[in-house]
Amino acid sequence: MSRKIWIVAQREYLAVVKRWGFIVTVVMIPLAIALPSVIIGFISAHQSAKDEQKTVVLGVVDQARVTGDDPTQDLPQKGQSGPPGEVPVLYGSLRLQLELARWVNRQGISFRFYEPDAFETAQMDMKVGRVRGFYVIPEEYLKTGKVIYYGRADNVFRDRLRSGDSLLGTVLVDSLLHNKVSPMIVQRVKSPLMVEELTVGESGQIAKNNLFVTVGRNLLPLGFGMLLMVSLFMASGYLLHGVAVEKGNRIMELLLSSVTPVELMGGKLIGLGAAGLTQVTIWLLFALGPVLFVLPALEFRPLQFVLSLLYFLLGYLLFGSLILGLGSLGETQHEAQQLAGIITFTAALPLVFSGLILTNPDSTLSRLLGFIPFTAPSVMIIRIGLRSAGWIDTVGSLAVLALSVYLCVSLAAKLFRIGVLLYGKRPTIPEIWRWVWA
Amino acid sequence: MPPVISLKSIYKSFDQKAAVVDASFDVDEGEVFGVLGPNGAGKTTLIRMLIDIIKPDSGRILFYGHALETGDKDTIGYLPEERGLYKKQKVHEVLTYFARLKGMDGPAARAGVTHYLDLLEMADVRNKRVEDLSKGMQQKIQLIAAIIAGPRIVILDEPFSGLDPVNLRLVRDFIWALKKSGKTVLLSTHMMVQVEAICDRLFMIYDGRCVLYGPVAEIKRQFSDNAILMRAAVDYARIPMIGRFTTNGDATKVYLKSGFVPLDLLQWLTEQKVEISYFEQAYASLEDIFVNIVKGKTREP
Structure with missing residues (x-):
C-alpha cells in the first residue's frame, strides 16, 4: 500500500484526536449517558424502598x-x-x-x-x-x-x-x-416445573448451562456487530466533517496535486476509522467493570475472531467509502450528511433484524442477509459467533463482500475525485450518473 | 532532450460543453511559460489535467517524454487558484504535511520547513495557527508549500489574483528566483502585463481554443504595427518614410510606409541632424493583441 496513504491517515487521525471536541465527546458522552441513569436509578431505588414500606x-x-x-x-x-x-x-x-x-x-x-x-x-x-x-x-x-x-x-x-x-x-x-x-x-x-438447563458440547460432554456462558458466547459476535455500527457512525461523522472542512478551506486541489483521489480517500478511511475505534475503545474502558465481569465466560475462538475482524474491516471499507464518495458532493457538512444519510441508514438496517438472526441464525432470511453486501458484515459476524455459518456461506459471503468493496471503493473514488473539486454548485442526479459511468 | 511538459491535442468537455479543444504545447526546461487567457477560458481545466487531477477526454500529456507516473507528482510544485490551508493547524504542521505528501521523509520535511521559514524571515510564525496569519503571510506559506519539496517544475495557477502591490511584487520576485535557480515554471494568468514582464513563451487560450502560441517577444513583434514612438524637433509631415502619425501627449506615434524599417527612419533623422529625445519601436501590448484577436480585427502580420 502506498506510503502516502499512511501519511494522510496519520494526519487525519491526529487532526481528529487532538481536537478539543474529540476529547470532550469521548469523556462527556459516557458521562451524559451514565449520569441520568445513576440519578434515575437512585430515585427509583429510593421510591421502591418507600413503596415496599407500604x-x-x-x-x-x-x-x-x-x-x-x-x-x-x-x-x-x-x-x-x-x-x-x-x-x-x-x-x-x-x-x-x-x-x-x-x-x-x-x-x-x-x-x-x-x-x-x-x-x-x-x-x-x-x-x-x-x-x-x-x-x-x-x-x-x-x-x-x-x-x-x-x-x-x-x-x-x-x-x-x-x-x-x-x-x-x-x-x-x-x-x-x-x-x-x-x-x-x-x-x-x-410449582410444576423447575427446569435445569444442560448443554451438550461438540464432543458429547454434558455441562450445566450457565447464564454467563450463554451471554459470553453471544457477547463477542454481538460486540463486534455493535462495534462495527458505532465505529462506523463515529467515523462517518469525522469523514464528512473532514471533507467539508477541506472543501471549505479550498485545500483539495493542493492535496490532489500530491496524492491520487484513491490515496486520499484510503488515508481518510484508515485514519478516521482508527479515530472512531479509539473513541469506542475509550468508551469500552469506561465500561471495563461489567466487561471484566463476563470476561472469564467469554469463549475465545481465534478463527471466529479473525473472520469477525475481516467482516468488520470489509464492512467499514464498504460503508466508509460510500459515505465519503457521496459526502464529497455536498457543499457543507450538513449537506454532506444528508447525502450520506442513506448509507448510514442502510448500515443500521441489520439492527432491525438482529433479534431474528440471534434466534434463527440458520433461517433462509438470515442466510440471505449474509449474502447481501450491505447487511453481510453484521449478520455474518453474529452468525459466525453462533457457529451457524457453514464454510460455503462464509466463503461465498466474503467473496461477494470483497467484490462489492472493490466496486464501491472504485465508484466512491470517482465521485470523490469530482465531488471534492465542486465548489458552490450541487450536482444533479443525471450528472452524478454520467460521472459514475464516465 | 524531450520537453518538460508536452500537451498533444488535448480535449476536455463538461456536460457536453467543450472546455478545452485541441490544446497542444511544449514547455522547455528552465523557461517561464505563461498560459494566458480571460477568466473562464479553460486555463484551470488545462492545469488540472496537467497534474492529473482531472483526466482529458482525449489527447496525451507527457512529462519528459513519458506519460505521468505516480512518482512524477512529487517533482511538480503546485499553487492552485483555489488556495487554501488547514486554518486550525499550526504553520509548521501544515508545511511538514505537504512536504511529506511530496515524498520527503519526516526529518527532511521538518528541516525544509525551518529553512524556508528562515529564508522568508517568518521563523516567528512557525507555531502560529494559519488562521491567525495575515493574508500576505498565508500567501507566503502557500508559496513555500508549492516549492518545499524542491520540485523540478512549478505550476502556478493565477498567482497574481487578489494581491496588493506589495504581495504582487513578492510573487514576481519569487518567480524570478525560481527561474534563476533553473526551475521550469508554468503560470496561468489573465493579467497580461505580468506575462509580458515575466514569461519567455506563452500559450494564449480563449473559449477553450488556442489563439496564440510562441515566444512573447516574437508574438509582440509579429502583431505590432510598423510604428515608432518618438519625440523629436521635426515636422513629421516632411519625413518621407512616414505614412501617418498621431500625437498623444508629448510623444508621437509614427507609422512607417511599407518597405521601410525603423533603422531607415533613424538614419534619415540623423542625416537631417534632427534632435531626438525619445525613440522606441512601438510594440502592441499583449492586451491589445488579445483584444484584437478576440474581436477578429487582427492585422495580418
Whole structure:
C-alpha cells in the first residue's frame, strides 16, 4: 500500500484526536449517558424502598367459602406482626406457607378477608381507604372459576399490576387442596416445573448451562456487530466533517496535486476509522467493570475472531467509502450528511433484524442477509459467533463482500475525485450518473 | 532532450460543453511559460489535467517524454487558484504535511520547513495557527508549500489574483528566483502585463481554443504595427518614410510606409541632424493583441 496513504491517515487521525471536541465527546458522552441513569436509578431505588414500606391491603369476600370454613378465624389481630421483618399477614387462612409469606412481603400485598355477606362492609372499607380494592369469590366459583375484582375507578390497573391476582390464586390452590392431597402434591401444583438447563458440547460432554456462558458466547459476535455500527457512525461523522472542512478551506486541489483521489480517500478511511475505534475503545474502558465481569465466560475462538475482524474491516471499507464518495458532493457538512444519510441508514438496517438472526441464525432470511453486501458484515459476524455459518456461506459471503468493496471503493473514488473539486454548485442526479459511468 | 511538459491535442468537455479543444504545447526546461487567457477560458481545466487531477477526454500529456507516473507528482510544485490551508493547524504542521505528501521523509520535511521559514524571515510564525496569519503571510506559506519539496517544475495557477502591490511584487520576485535557480515554471494568468514582464513563451487560450502560441517577444513583434514612438524637433509631415502619425501627449506615434524599417527612419533623422529625445519601436501590448484577436480585427502580420 502506498506510503502516502499512511501519511494522510496519520494526519487525519491526529487532526481528529487532538481536537478539543474529540476529547470532550469521548469523556462527556459516557458521562451524559451514565449520569441520568445513576440519578434515575437512585430515585427509583429510593421510591421502591418507600413503596415496599407500604403494604397494599386487598379485600376478599369469599362467598364460595373456599378459603376455609371461617376465613377469619385464624386472622391475626390487627396490628399483630408476622415473622420478624415481615408485614402483618391479615388473611384468615393459616394454610399459606412461609414461602408465600415471604412473597407477600416482597410484593407488599396482604389480604383482608370478609364474611361472605359483607360486600357492603368491603365497599365501605374501600371508600375510606382501609382496602385498596376487593375480590369477590362468587358462590358458583368452583364451577366457573370466575372471580370479580372491585377497585377504585382511578386505580384499577395499578392494584392489579401488583400481582394481587396471582397471590390470591396461590391462596386458592392452598385452600382447595388442603387435606385433600399430600403437601408434596400441593407444592407441585403450585410449582410444576423447575427446569435445569444442560448443554451438550461438540464432543458429547454434558455441562450445566450457565447464564454467563450463554451471554459470553453471544457477547463477542454481538460486540463486534455493535462495534462495527458505532465505529462506523463515529467515523462517518469525522469523514464528512473532514471533507467539508477541506472543501471549505479550498485545500483539495493542493492535496490532489500530491496524492491520487484513491490515496486520499484510503488515508481518510484508515485514519478516521482508527479515530472512531479509539473513541469506542475509550468508551469500552469506561465500561471495563461489567466487561471484566463476563470476561472469564467469554469463549475465545481465534478463527471466529479473525473472520469477525475481516467482516468488520470489509464492512467499514464498504460503508466508509460510500459515505465519503457521496459526502464529497455536498457543499457543507450538513449537506454532506444528508447525502450520506442513506448509507448510514442502510448500515443500521441489520439492527432491525438482529433479534431474528440471534434466534434463527440458520433461517433462509438470515442466510440471505449474509449474502447481501450491505447487511453481510453484521449478520455474518453474529452468525459466525453462533457457529451457524457453514464454510460455503462464509466463503461465498466474503467473496461477494470483497467484490462489492472493490466496486464501491472504485465508484466512491470517482465521485470523490469530482465531488471534492465542486465548489458552490450541487450536482444533479443525471450528472452524478454520467460521472459514475464516465 | 524531450520537453518538460508536452500537451498533444488535448480535449476536455463538461456536460457536453467543450472546455478545452485541441490544446497542444511544449514547455522547455528552465523557461517561464505563461498560459494566458480571460477568466473562464479553460486555463484551470488545462492545469488540472496537467497534474492529473482531472483526466482529458482525449489527447496525451507527457512529462519528459513519458506519460505521468505516480512518482512524477512529487517533482511538480503546485499553487492552485483555489488556495487554501488547514486554518486550525499550526504553520509548521501544515508545511511538514505537504512536504511529506511530496515524498520527503519526516526529518527532511521538518528541516525544509525551518529553512524556508528562515529564508522568508517568518521563523516567528512557525507555531502560529494559519488562521491567525495575515493574508500576505498565508500567501507566503502557500508559496513555500508549492516549492518545499524542491520540485523540478512549478505550476502556478493565477498567482497574481487578489494581491496588493506589495504581495504582487513578492510573487514576481519569487518567480524570478525560481527561474534563476533553473526551475521550469508554468503560470496561468489573465493579467497580461505580468506575462509580458515575466514569461519567455506563452500559450494564449480563449473559449477553450488556442489563439496564440510562441515566444512573447516574437508574438509582440509579429502583431505590432510598423510604428515608432518618438519625440523629436521635426515636422513629421516632411519625413518621407512616414505614412501617418498621431500625437498623444508629448510623444508621437509614427507609422512607417511599407518597405521601410525603423533603422531607415533613424538614419534619415540623423542625416537631417534632427534632435531626438525619445525613440522606441512601438510594440502592441499583449492586451491589445488579445483584444484584437478576440474581436477578429487582427492585422495580418
